[in-house]
Amino acid sequence: MFEIHTLRLGELLIPHAGGLLRDPIHAWLVTDGKVRILVDSGMPDAAEVKARLKIDGTGGGQESLRSALAEVGTTPDAIDFVVPTHLHFDHAWNLDLFPNACVVIQRDEVFHAIDPAPTQRIYYFKETVIAFLQRKRPSQFRLVDGDVDLTDGISLIRAPGHTPGMQVVVVTTAKGKAALVSDLGDHYRSWFPADPRATHTPMRFLADGFLPGAIRSESERTYVESMARVKAASDIVVPAHDFRIPRHMPRDWFSGPSSIDDDLTHMSPPKAAG
Ligand SMILES: [Zn+2]
Numbered sequence: 001m002f003e004i005h006t007l008r009l010g011e012l013l014i015p016h017a018g019g020l021l022r023d024p025i026h027a028w029l030v031t032d033g034k035v036r037i038l039v040d041s042g043m044p045d046a047a048e049v050k051a052r053l054k055i056d057g058t059g060g061g062q063e064s065l066r067s068a069l070a071e072v073g074t075t076p077d078a079i080d081f082v083v084p085t086h087l088h089f090d091h092a093w094n095l096d097l098f099p100n101a102c103v104v105i106q107r108d109e110v111f112h113a114i115d116p117a118p119t120q121r122i123y124y125f126k127e128t129v130i131a132f133l134q135r136k137r138p139s140q141f142r143l144v145d146g147d148v149d150l151t152d153g154i155s156l157i158r159a160p161g162h163t164p165g166m167q168v169v170v171v172t173t174a175k176g177k178a179a180l181v182s183d184l185g186d187h188y189r190s191w192f193p194a195d196p197r198a199t200h201t202p203m204r205f206l207a208d209g210f211l212p213g214a215i216r217s218e219s220e221r222t223y224v225e226s227m228a229r230v231k232a233a234s235d236i237v238v239p240a241h242d243f244r245i246p247r248h249m250p251r252d253w254f255s256g257p258s259s260i261d262d263d264l265t266h267m268s269p270p271k272a273a274g
Pocket of ligand 1: 088090091183186240241
């Protein structure tokens with residue numbers, strides 16, 4: 001049976017509604033004590049994100065990943081598999097920190113990273129693709145096509161929507177199956193759009209449906225179909241950019257959040273000088 005540790009690597013402050021939206025950046029260490037799998041590998045150092053995208057933030061870079069792994073008692077050298085859910089800059093940076101791990105990616109995600117949908121060009125940094133392509137030994141990478149079992153108790157579900165080659169990692173734990181859904185519905189309000197505990201703006205007309213994220217390469221139908229498949233294959237979903245996700249599974253175990261606290265965490269804009 002596997003355990004999942006949520007690693008908080010930093011935050012981005014996204015301009016939103018005249019203020020700033022705090023956006024946590026996460027990765028997950030999945031382990032049964034023998035095999036160690038890192039799901040997602042974080043973002044560049046906040047200063048570098050600022051220089052490239054003009055977005056403020058904190059944390060990021062190799063240092064945030066090293067120290068988050070140290071907090072859960074491991075090191076980059078001990079990681080067997082790195083499984084980026086997709087190749088956006090905030091999910092698949094720092095790959096060179098893991099020369100001995102096997103990086104597992106959906107084949108069509110690699111192609112999309114080279115030639116993205118135009119609205120997604122800003123999210124794919126060329127260094128991510130280069131870091132992946134520099135892995136020449138067969139033991140250093142694996143391209144997969146569709147749903148596969150990574151090992152006993154860990155399956156990858158190809159879930160097109162946010163990107164074409166997005167993959168969701170479903171982990172078997174002592175309490176059930178946890179789906180690390182990443183940006184396929186990156187907040188609980190996407191998964192429970194009608195539930196007043198999940199969102200400030202419950203939408204009753206979506207009571208039996210999902211709210212696809214605004215950033216998507218695929219059609220709304222494809223996106224929602226992927227969400228339905230993931231929901232059917234798991235007991236709980238863990239969205240990447242929600243502050244409320246469990247910090248350790250199965251110890252913390254809930255299908256949806258119990259309140260809207262930290263659903264959308266805003267900061268007021270800095271006061272203009274003068
Ligand atoms: Zn993301």
